[in-house]
Amino acid sequence: MKYYLVAGEASGDLHGANLMKALKAEDGEAVFRYFGGNKMQAEGGQLVKHYADMAFMGFTEVLLNLRTIYKNLSACKKDLLDWQPDVLILIDFPGFNLKIAEFAKANGIKVCYYISPKVWAWNQKRVLKIKKVVDHMFCILPFEVSFYKTWGMEVDYVGNPLLDEKAQFKPDFNFRAQNDLGDSKIIALLPGSRKQEIERLLPVMLSITAHYPDYQFAIAAAPTFSEAYYQAFIGDKKVKLLFGNTYNLLYNAHAAVVASGTATLETALFKVPQVVVYKGGAVSIAIARMLVKIKFISLVNLIVNKKIVTELIQESCTTEQVSKEVGIIVGGEGRAALLKGYNELLALMGNPGASDKTAKLIINYLKR
Structure with missing residues (x-):
């Protein structure tokens, strides 16, 4: 199967690489294309955009780099349509990834989200959007399962990938x-x-x-x-x-x-x-x-x-x-x-x- 992953920072690159390794073990015909970093690149497939060109921290920094962000969004959307993956796997990085999820869903691409956006921290009503544009959510923090349940959304708790890396x-x-x-x-x-x-x-x-x-x-x-x-x-x-x-x-x-x-x-x-x-x-x-x-x-x-x-x-x-x-x-x-x-x-x-x-x-x- 064809897997398209989007990770926008160093931690996402680490978790994305481990997930790619696990997907290859389950699917001998796995093919990857992704926004990510060096660790994901080491697992094979095609790196489209490095996270170093994407990670902007804070409200002010985002505003100052809006042109770059929109350019990256457009590039990702076009690449998704051109490649037509079996599934899009988004890793954290919600400001960017929720927009990509909405686009993918509208274009008939299955959307999985690995590592939930921190919607429990602020603007909890974003869960309503997530319910519409994400097919399956995989959480890594124990308290997230009950949080999503209060909003009527069933999610999978998979444990924390840092435990894998440490092991x-x-x-x-x-x-x-x-x-x-x-x-x-x-x-x-x-x-x-x-x-x-x-x-x-x-x-x-x-x-x-x-x-x-x-x-x-x-x-x-x-x-x-x-x-x-x-x-x-x-x-x-x-x-x-x-x-x-x-x-x-x-x-x-x-x-x-x-x-x-x-x-x-x-x-x-x-x-x-x-x-x-x-x-x-x-x-x-x-x-x-x-x-x-x-x-x-x-x-x-x-x-x-x-x-x-x-x-x-x-x-x-x-x-x-x-x-x-x-x-x-x-x-x-x-x-x-x-x-x-x-x-x-x-x-x-x-x-x-x-x-x-x-x-x-x-x-x-x-x-x-």
């Missing part, structure tokens, strides 16, 4: 030596994969290094940016820059400072105590504070529905605050309490197998 990970025991990390405890810095978030968060992350001279700091770098790009932020600070080694970094890390997003959950899966940070444009944040109706921004806290990790947002995301919170999690009772919270999280998340379950469900639905 497949094999640590490199030469990692420290190969990267000259020495014997000091490591504080990992995960500033995200989008240009806007890196430029807002990385300077704050790096500013705390002077407060912890006995620790080795290391940045999990996004593959879409060059070493020179990061070095402009690092300057003469003794910070290691690591590409393509996020899981080995987390495996070896004592603590972490993490940009809000998928990485907060990945960090928790490795049981690394973390401080979650986020900074957006002033206008974007003001709008979000009016519209968003959730108590937390990190997936860790959202899933457990209580504070496990500290979240420092906007004006709270300062050198002093981040440094203070890191001090709490590197040792003592604060660290122990956080690790206990992680155990609650892991119990709720269940077992690996999300990609395999989703692939089987998609193929069964199509055969029907």
Whole structure:
């Protein structure tokens, strides 16, 4: 069968690649075409557009890049009609993907949505649109099933694909030596994969290094940016820059400072105590504070529905605050309490197998 996938950011590329691998295991004649990234490309098929040209963060950034966004939408729609897949599989990235879903549905293409849009966070009435344009929804957060049910929509809960990725990970025991990390405890810095978030968060992350001279700091770098790009932020600070080694970094890390997003959950899966940070444009944040109706921004806290990790947002995301919170999690009772919270999280998340379950469900639905 012909599968068309759309992923618009680094996390979607990761989940898309795992789903493609699972689909190939179920369907020996699987052919792929997609908007995605390097990980999906490694699974074969045809990459039409890289997510690096698509990911814009915040209301202001979206407005400033509307021409590019509409150009990408038009290109995707035309390509869908030209290729005529058996199914369109959309991965998160709702601002773009819900428009593509509407177009595909109107043109007789089956629509599956893997990783639900965060409709429970704001504008919940979007569920009514989802019911019209999405044939099958596959959720990765436990509380989403009951949320959709309140709107009269049945969805499939498949577990979380990050559990699959973690289960497949094999640590490199030469990692420290190969990267000259020495014997000091490591504080990992995960500033995200989008240009806007890196430029807002990385300077704050790096500013705390002077407060912890006995620790080795290391940045999990996004593959879409060059070493020179990061070095402009690092300057003469003794910070290691690591590409393509996020899981080995987390495996070896004592603590972490993490940009809000998928990485907060990945960090928790490795049981690394973390401080979650986020900074957006002033206008974007003001709008979000009016519209968003959730108590937390990190997936860790959202899933457990209580504070496990500290979240420092906007004006709270300062050198002093981040440094203070890191001090709490590197040792003592604060660290122990956080690790206990992680155990609650892991119990709720269940077992690996999300990609395999989703692939089987998609193929069964199509055969029907």
